[in-house]
Amino acid sequence: MSRFGLAGTVLRFFHALPFRVGLAALVPALLASALGVLYQSQRCEQLALAQLSQSQAADVALLASLVEARAEQTRSWLSVLAHALTPAQLNRPVTPAEVWPTQRSALRVFDFVDVTRGDGVPLWRHAQASLLPADLESAVAQLRAQSLADGQDHVLAPVGRWPTEKPLVLLSTAVRGPGGLLQGVLVAGLSLYSSQLMPPLVSQSTFQGDPLLIYNAEGRILHHPQAARLLGMVHDEALWGPALAQSLGEGGGVGSQGVSRQTEQHLISEADIPSLQWRMARISRLDTVLAPYREMRRQALGLAALAAVLGALLVLWSLRHLTRPLALLRRRARQVLDRSAPAASDWPQASGEVGELITTLRQIALAQDREHHRLRVMVGQLEAILEHASIGIVVTRHRTLELMGHQASAMLGYAPGELHGQPARVLYPSEAAYAELGQQVRQQFQERGYFDGELMFRRQDGSDFWVHMLGRGVVPDDPEGGTIWIFDDITAEREARRELSWSATHDSLTGLVNRRELEARLARQLQTELPAASWGEEGSRGCLLFVDLDHFKSINDGAGHAAGDVALQQVARLMEAQVRQSDTVGRLGGDEFALLLPACSVQRAERIAESLCRSIAALPLVFEGRAYPIGCSIGLVTLDHSSREVREVLHAADMACYQAKRSGRNQVAQHALTA
Numbered sequence: 165m166s167r168f169g170l171a172g173t174v175l176r177f178f179h180a181l182p183f184r185v186g187l188a189a190l191v192p193a194l195l196a197s198a199l200g201v202l203y204q205s206q207r208c209e210q211l212a213l214a215q216l217s218q219s220q221a222a223d224v225a226l227l228a229s230l231v232e233a234r235a236e237q238t239r240s241w242l243s244v245l246a247h248a249l250t251p252a253q254l255n256r257p258v259t260p261a262e263v264w265p266t267q268r269s270a271l272r273v274f275d276f277v278d279v280t281r282g283d284g285v286p287l288w289r290h291a292q293a294s295l296l297p298a299d300l301e302s303a304v305a306q307l308r309a310q311s312l313a314d315g316q317d318h319v320l321a322p323v324g325r326w327p328t329e330k331p332l333v334l335l336s337t338a339v340r341g342p343g344g345l346l347q348g349v350l351v352a353g354l355s356l357y358s359s360q361l362m363p364p365l366v367s368q369s370t371f372q373g374d375p376l377l378i379y380n381a382e383g384r385i386l387h388h389p390q391a392a393r394l395l396g397m398v399h400d401e402a403l404w405g406p407a408l409a410q411s412l413g414e415g416g417g418v419g420s421q422g423v424s425r426q427t428e429q430h431l432i433s434e435a436d437i438p439s440l441q442w443r444m445a446r447i448s449r450l451d452t453v454l455a456p457y458r459e460m461r462r463q464a465l466g467l468a469a470l471a472a473v474l475g476a477l478l479v480l481w482s483l484r485h486l487t488r489p490l491a492l493l494r495r496r497a498r499q500v501l502d503r504s505a506p507a508a509s510d511w512p513q514a515s516g517e518v519g520e521l522i523t524t525l526r527q528i529a530l531a532q533d534r535e536h537h538r539l540r541v542m543v544g545q546l547e548a549i550l551e552h553a554s555i556g557i558v559v560t561r562h563r564t565l566e567l568m569g570h571q572a573s574a575m576l577g578y579a580p581g582e583l584h585g586q587p588a589r590v591l592y593p594s595e596a597a598y599a600e601l602g603q604q605v606r607q608q609f610q611e612r613g614y615f616d617g618e619l620m621f622r623r624q625d626g627s628d629f630w631v632h633m634l635g636r637g638v639v640p641d642d643p644e645g646g647t648i649w650i651f652d653d654i655t656a657e658r659e660a661r662r663e664l665s666w667s668a669t670h671d672s673l674t675g676l677v678n679r680r681e682l683e684a685r686l687a688r689q690l691q692t693e694l695p696a697a698s699w700g701e702e703g704s705r706g707c708l709l710f711v712d713l714d715h716f717k718s719i720n721d722g723a724g725h726a727a728g729d730v731a732l733q734q735v736a737r738l739m740e741a742q743v744r745q746s747d748t749v750g751r752l753g754g755d756e757f758a759l760l761l762p763a764c765s766v767q768r769a770e771r772i773a774e775s776l777c778r779s780i781a782a783l784p785l786v787f788e789g790r791a792y793p794i795g796c797s798i799g800l801v802t803l804d805h806s807s808r809e810v811r812e813v814l815h816a817a818d819m820a821c822y823q824a825k826r827s828g829r830n831q832v833a834q835h836a837l838t839a
């Protein structure tokens with residue numbers, strides 16, 4: 165498959181209905197699943213976080229209460245020692261064994277016990293540990309002074325520099341005598357990391373994998389998973405320092421019940437240890453805490469995507485099956501439109517709307533087949549007509565020759581089909597003729613809906629010929645359908661017509677108008693209305709000369725009939741030469757002629773008649789070496805207001821001519837018509 169072929173197949177796949185419907189199903193399903201999973205997992209995460217916050221706060225509160233309990237127990241050990249000390253023992257030198265003979269276990273709790281009299285005089289100190297912090301004395305003095313001043317218990321921690329010294333927690337309590345009078349003060353110290361103070365759960369470096377911190381109100385770290393950070397400041401902690409420092413800076417306590425706060429990356433749970441004025445904090449990384457939920461979300465998203473893709477594939481598969489009849493129908497319908505396409509299988513079978521569509525399209529295709537067959541028959545008939553018709557057939561559209569019958573091409577001197585698509589103008593002798601025809605066609609189409617007329621065409625070789633042409637719109641009132649023209653060569657017919665018309669009105673021997681034409685012209689002349697004022701004027705309508713040749717018969721008899729014909733022709737030419745263009749010279753028959761002289765005065769008519777007499781008498785008619793002198797007798801009548809009938813006028817002229825003959829021939833006689 166070529167590159168374009170492959171591209172075409174891919175394009176067709178993307179445009180296919182199953183793909184588009186599948187996409188329409190897949191995208192919302194994917195979106196809905198993704199949004200649902202995201203929402204649910206977000207919600208789960210929030211709920212889990214809330215529960216974690218609570219449980220971690222409870223854990224911290226529990227651990228803090230353990231430390232609190234240990235601190236209380238340590239205090240109670242110190243109280244036991246304080247109660248055992250009598251006022252007398254404060255006023256004389258004694259040893260711890262004397263003072264606390266039965267309180268050894270209480271005494272072992274502390275690294276040292278310092279005894280001070282009520283007046284502030286330090287008495288003695290019992291120390292179990294050999295190495296004590298360098299600044300212990302000042303711390304002891306501070307606590308001592310506080311308890312002497314207020315009689316209350318006090319705590320101070322840490323004392324000592326880590327890691328060179330072991331940090332201590334110092335506690336002070338009042339020694340009271342009878343009546344509750346303040347007799348002295350005990351100050352004791354024990355290691356900050358003594359199991360007496362820190363339960364094992366707390367002293368581990370982490371709690372359930374999370375760092376556990378204890379710090380005092382100043383922010384000094386008393387417990388830290390990293391030994392190097394011990395006694396450092398919480399605000400110096402790289403990751404969670406600012407959050408812890410902020411909590412401290414806000415003042416007040418967080419309470420012993422425990423609270424949790426969420427920062428960008430951590431979940432911090434805190435609880436106070438009130439008796440020591442310490443605070444415990446557990447710090448969890450959010451991503452660690454939420455990791456299981458996020459993993460769950462990732463898996464849920466993956467499952468949702470997989471389900472959506474599988475669903476879409478299922479939809480595609482079912483659509484492909486559902487739309488298979490449509491695909492077959494499309495192939496079949498394509499064949500209906502493009503008959504050159506390879507034959508497809510039969511119409512597909514389907515039910516429902518697709519079935520109805522198939523039925524409808526099949527009916528359309530059948531109707532189209534029938535129509536196509538009918539059109540083919542019609543086209544065949546039309547081609548036969550165009551090929552065999554003995555008349556010229558042309559179809560024009562938009563001034564272009566669209567169809568031409570063989571006869572039309574032959575008449576115009578072109579090969580069949582040579583003029584197809586040519587402008588119609590090529591058929592006409594000139595641009596002017598074409599424009600004039602266009603005007604006539606428009607006018608006739610407007611007046612009667614078709615054209616019927618005679619016009620001249622020009623052949624390819626440049627010769628012209630006349631045609632009788634009929635034209636009408638192929639589709640009435642729709643110029644888009646074009647115009648069909650049918651024409652026939654009438655050149656010969658026109659010539660015959662012309663000749664027939666000429667011989668009907670002319671004398672074939674002399675070429676002069678014949679008697680009938682002369683009578684017609686005379687009648688027209690007689691019908692011409694004259695103004696009343698001109699009635700009195702002679703010859704106002706003109707004059708008529710009646711001419712009869714004298715001795716003509718002698719030529720026929722002497723030289724033959726043909727010579728007589730020549731003589732008649734010479735006389736005719738002579739007569740024509742004597743008159744005006746507007747006058748009519750006619751041969752009435754035999755050797756009789758008439759001259760109709762409209763608007764001619766009698767005097768002028770007389771002059772013409774006499775001139776004719778002279779000219780004809782002078783005609784040199786010589787046949788076979790013998791001269792034949794002839795002459796003419798002319799009768800003249802005027803066409804005045806009394807002249808009404810042709811017959812009367814001719815008769816009067818004949819009479820006048822007869823008169824001239826009787827008077828000796830070759831002269832003019834005039835006859836007046838009686839009113």
Ligand SMILES: Nc1nc2c(ncn2[C@@H]2O[C@H](COP(=O)(O)OP(=O)(O)OP(=O)(O)O)[C@@H](O)[C@H]2O)c(=O)[nH]1
Nearest residue numbers: 713714715716717718720725726727728729754755
């Ligand atoms: N050659 C020839 N002769 C014709 C034609 N028509 C008539 N004629 C002859 O013309 C003659 C006319 O007769 P007429 O008028 O009596 O002869 P005419 O010699 O002129 O006699 P007048 O008029 O009395 O002088 C006849 O002999 C006809 O045969 C024609 O067409 N050709």
